[in-house]
Amino acid sequence: MTSKTAPKIQKKASKKSKKSWRKNTDIEDVEEFLEDQRLEERLGGAFKARKDEDIFMVDKGPEDSPLITRKTRKQLRAEKPLKCFHHLETKGKVADPVGQRTRVKTQQERQNPMLKAQITQKRLGGWKTASEISAHQDRSTALKAKKDQQAERKTRRRTNFDFDLWTETPGDVEKEIIQSDEWLSDTTKRHNLKESGKLTRKVPEDFHRKPSTLTAVSQPHPGESYNPSYKEHQDLMWQAAMVEMKKEKEHLKIEYHTTRMFPSVKDAPTQESWINEMSEGIKELEAAKKEEEETGSDEDVLEEKGEDEELTQRDNKVKTRKQRRKEIQLLAEDKRVRRLKEEKKKNQDVFRTKKFKRTLEAQEKVTQAKMRKRRLQKEAKLSQPAQLSTHKFEEPDLDLKLTEELTGNLRNIRPEGNILADRYNSLKRRNLVETRVPHKNVKNGKKRKRVEKRNYKMPWQKKD
Structure with missing residues (x-):
């Protein structure tokens, strides 16, 4: 080449x-x-x-040949590396030109040698970190759950009867076990309860609470009987009298704030009193003159203004470096003194811990008392009708019979009250129905005019 x-x-x-x-x-x-x-x-x-x-290999026999193996295709696939790691494998055999590359050290490698030696010494004595203790507890809990599951798989029948068959059902026991198991997550608990048919819907606390603690049918007063005793009848008469006195008081209250606000005829203003009242404005002029005398003349005011301007001009002079340096030093000294005072106060607060503790206990008692009071008030409201609409609920009049109206037998007595109205008032009293008031169907306060049309009359009804 x-x-x-x-x-x-x-x-x-x-x-x-x-x-x-x-x-x-x-x-x-x-x-x-x-x-x-x-x-x-x-x-x-x-x-x-x-x-x-x-480069070469010697083929000694069919058993030693790598092409013929006794392993199945599934075993070969299991030994084969995953495809997702295929690109991470080093294909070439070329040595890395950079022998020692930069690598981020782990937390253990970056520890101080002295600290590492102390931790090693502690570990020899049995010391463990919080994460290691938590991991050990989780492993032990998982191992216990696994053993319990294996024991349960051996037999599906119940072998541990740790509950009363006559007071509790197995389903309730299983529900308590599922809800009390800390190892299970909320999603797992919800799924198991839903599949078992024992899932309880999560609703607000006051969803099933009644709006009132009053009974549906209240017991009538014994004095309302057709043949009451003297004491019970007098007690009912007294209650009716108190109701009438309360109504009279409300009526007088309205009259006091309307009719009695205005003076009577003898106390009405006359012409002479009106003249005296209208002439009182002259005194204000005299008061204005006195104020001018006290403040002085305009010349004095101008002189004072001139002196003030001179003072402001003197104050606007530029400060020297020495004055500025002295001002900075004073500010720093003031800051240092305030910081020392705060530190001294903190040190003194250490010796006042008992006092602080007593103060906190007193505040806690006051808070508990307020909470108790609010709870009692809330409970008391449940026994009273609430205002659910623009109108308040008013108690109906008592079914009262005067002494001369009592007959002594049920046949001759005149009936009082209405059962339907009593039931409706009970619903309003227990906050189940809002209070309503009938309104008149009158448009613009005018009376409607009725007109008879001749087309709607029959022939014999027509008049010639």
């Missing part, structure tokens, strides 16, 4: 410069020689420099 003759040069080619020499010189045979040499290097070197054992 070596070239013995000089490279060919094109005829009538320019030889004026080196550029023309490179352009017009044929070096194909040199390129072929170099390419063959690179191929031999990739294949392990030149064949002339190799031994016969590396």
Whole structure:
């Protein structure tokens, strides 16, 4: 392959410069020689420099031949390297020109030798990192789960009866086991519960909570009976009186803020009082004169303004370097003093830990008391009707019978109340239905006019 003759040069080619020499010189045979040499290097070197054992092999028999093997095609495929690592394999056998390349050291290699020696000494005493302890626990948990699974596979029948058959069902026990197992993820638990038909839907806490703690049918007052005792009837009369007094109070409250706001006839303003009230503006003029006397004349004000301008002009002088340096030093000193005070305060706070602890305990008690109060208020609201609309719920009047209306027997007594209205009021009281008020169907407050059309009248209804 070596070239013995000089490279060919094109005829009538320019030889004026080196550029023309490179352009017009044929070096194909040199390129072929170099390419063959690179191929031999990739294949392990030149064949002339190799031994016969590396190139040829002696076929002694059919059993030793690599072409005939007793392995199946599946075994051969398993021994064959994966196709995804095919491009990572080094095809050529050319040595790396750079013997020692730059490589990022691992965390263990970058450790300080003294620190590495300390860790080695600790490990001899049985010390382990948190990740190693966690990995050991995970491996032990996985091994235990694997053993339990193998034991369960031996027999599908239940052999461990660690529950009461009459109080719990096996499905509930399995559900508790699945939910309490820390090794399983949430997705796995949800999947197993769903497949077993024991998955409980996740709903808000107050989804199944009743809007009110009141009973559907409240027990009536004993005084409402057709033949009540004297004490119970008087108690019911007293409650009815209190309701009427409350209504009267509300009515008087409205009257107080409307009618009683205005003066009576004897306290009404007269002509004389109106003149006195309108002439009170002269006093304000006298007050203005007194203010002028106190402030002084305009000349004095101008003199004071001139003095102030002179002072401002004096203050606007440029500071010297000495003054600026002194100002910086004072600021730095002030900053240093404040920092020392803060450090001293921090050091003193160490000796006040007991006081801080008592303060925190007192705050915790106050917080607990507030939480308890809010919880009681929330519970108390459940026993009262809430305002679900623009109108508030008003308790209906008591079904009361006066003393002279009582008959003593059920046959002669006049019935009171309405069962349908009572049921509807119970729904509103328990916050199941919002409170509504009937509205009049009147447009613009005008009464509609009724007109009879003659077309709709029958012949005998028409009048001549």
